[in-house]
Amino acid sequence: MSANEMLDLLSLPSGTQNPHPYQVFSLVGGEQDAEVINAAIKKTIRKLQDAKGTADPADWKRAAKWVQQSRDILLDPVKKKELDVRFGVIELEELPPPPGAAAPISAPAAVPPPPGAAVKADPLVGLLPKADPLAALLPQGNPLAAASPVAATPVIEMPAVPVVPVPAANPSPGNDGLAAAGNHEAASFAAAPVAIKKKAPKRRRKSRTGLYVSMIFGLAMIAMIGALVWVINVKPGTIAITAKDGSFTVSTDQGSDKSLQAETPRSPSQGNRSRAVDPIMGSLAPATRNGSGSNNPRGSFGDTQGGMGGLGGMDAGDSNPMEMSPEPNATNDRDDAEVSSPMESMETTVPAPTTPGPAMTPPDTPEPAPAAPSVPELSEEMVAKGEELIAKARTAIKSSDWKQIKAVHDAAADTAFTPEQQMRAGPLLEIADLASYYRGAIERGVGTLDTGSDFEVTENLRVIVVEKGPDRLVIRFNAKIKEYAFDELPPRLAEKVASFALKEGDPAVIASQAVYQAIAPNSNDAYRQAAIQTLEAMTAEVEGASPKQIAVALRDLLASSP
Structure with missing residues (x-):
């Protein structure tokens, strides 16, 4: 259960850290009406008992502790007066010494006022009762205070005045849980707030992913620089970078071979060579060169x-x-005929034997090319x-x-x-x-x-x-x-x-x-x-x-x- 849900059990405003007793019972600060106080205590206890079945046990015990301590303070006249001093209801000088406490040694004896001196009148004398209306209900002495080794002073008897009975809070069967919760806490309500222990921060191990990424990036850069240096020194030719299906392909093309092929002149005999003659279609066209289909x-x-x-x-x-x-x-x-005649003469001509005489044998004349077949x-x-x-x-x-x-x-x-x-x-x-x-x-x-x-x-x-x-x-x-x-x-x-x-x-x-x-x-x-x-x-x-x-x-x- 969260802190806000615990405050909802006592109808406390959100964000309240250390509520005082009047806040616990939804009372106005400095409330003096005993009936109003008792009614508020009963209402708060009843509400807390109804929520016991659905509330978290730890938070419910804490809320019960607050109710028990606040109830003890409001029902104890000394503690209530100390609380009322905070709200300005009574002066600090009017606080009586706690019962059973020894009189201060250094305090001088009270001197009665001289005769004829003016006595300061209390404006609330007529409004306040002559006796404490909660005297019959409150215990004599502070139950939370430890026994003092000093001898207790005799208790002064209060004058016999009619005491107004105040109905005590009827404990219900569910109050046993409140009493048991109060017995486990011996500290006063005015104690310091409970300190919440903070968990020590755990040191997380540093991830090495960033280091690995940096190393891979550095190696990739070194590889790229090495590739550029190799290209500059070796000069493989044209570098083509193509992208397909999300991947890049780097290829080189030796341009020198193509340039040599492009610069190679054609043989004159290739252009002048006669083509075959078809008997039906006539001269045939030159064959298509490879790579010219586009x-x-x-x-x-x-x-x-x-x-x-x-x-x-x-x-x-x-x-x-x-x-x-x-x-x-x-x-x-x-x-x-001009191209083929020397070849034919080299193959067929035989040197003539040398004969005496001034006359020389005339060279052989090339035979004419055969005529093309006639078209049918x-x-x-x-x-x-x-x-x-x-x-x-x-x-x-x-x-x-x-x-x-x-x-x-x-x-x-x-x-x-x-x-x-x-x-x-x-x-x-x-x-x-x-x-x-x-x-x-x-x-x-x-x-x-x-x-x-x-x-x-x-x-x-x-x-x-x-x-x-x-x-x-x-x-x-x-x-x-x-x-x-x-x-x-x-x-x-x-x-x-x-x-x-x-x-x-x-x-x-x-x-x-x-x-x-x-x-x-x-x-x-x-x-x-x-x-x-x-x-x-x-x-x-x-x-x-x-x-x-x-x-x-x-x-x-x-x-x-x-």
Whole structure:
């Protein structure tokens, strides 16, 4: 039980430390009415007895001790008068000596006042009773005082006056606990307050966690400094730090090897060597170099979704109209002849024996290169099939039907063309490849966006991604929500989204963007003309395509009637 609950047993105000007897019985300080005092004592004892069953035994005994001591003080006239002095009810000089105490030796004998002297009258003589009303109830002497070895003085008999009987407090069966509690305490109520023993503070062992953390941090710093010193001294090359799944990876790339590979010149014979001539398709395109798949739009066209891919499976040599000619290149034949003739002469020529005479044997002349095999003629049915496929390709490109473009491309791999048909079909397939590659970049760019993210389309326009799907994009700008299919994206928005998945400045990217803007269903004449002019002005080489021939084919497509 807490201190406040113990004070509630005696109806004491909260925070009381050492209550005086009047507070214990809820009396006014200095109360002199015996009936009021007895009634308050009975009420407090009864309340304490009622709370004995629910109160804590230790706290209840302490409260009972307070009640017993306060009761003894209020029923003892000497102690009560000493208490009343504190409240200013009586003067200190009026206190009688305690009964049984020896008279002070040094005190002079009382001298009666001279005759005729004025006697000070007590203003309370008429109000106070002649005898102590509690004399019949109080014991003669202090029960708590120890027996004094000094001989007690004779008790002075009080004059015979009528004594007003005061009803004594009737002890109830529950008072035995109060009496027993009072017998265990021999100290006076006026004793010093009970000192509460405070527990000695326990010294907690200092945790070594902080020391370990500091040591680990110091070791990590030393390791980082050592790594930096090693990098500065060894110079391993480019250091790449990547973060994935909450972890960091530090890798180095020897840039010197790449620089050596980049600076290694190509052999002249590699560029001048003639290519094999196919009897049906003509000259084959050069083989794709390793690592160039990311820049070649044909290689990534097969990765698009929704029926827009599929042209990437075609071999580069089968679809390159720039190098498909019915006859071999005469210049390359001459170069091959010049390169191969010394080798052949070294292998076949035998030195002639020396003969006397001024005449010398003339050197052997190199044999001419064999002529390319003639292209076999196609049947009328095969020619008609090629014309039909070219017509389907033109229709699919003009309508931006990506599924039809894929079907035409797949059929072109198994269709034979005449040299004239090959010249017309080549640019169409290049247009389909580049446009489909750029549309696939739009899909990949949308895939990099997160719902709730924002990006800048122009300097004055910023949009927020509301939702994205496999074939649509929902954005918010200027407090409006717009939903677009991929084929319906505005040109500026489509260009920005595709830039998230493409390498800026790559000639293949520039050409594919121009081709897509020229045939996109949501484009207009201004964008189409600007795209064709971009292709015509390109000077950089695009692997597997000719921007100028593509521009000519686009003008022909746009000029023809739908």
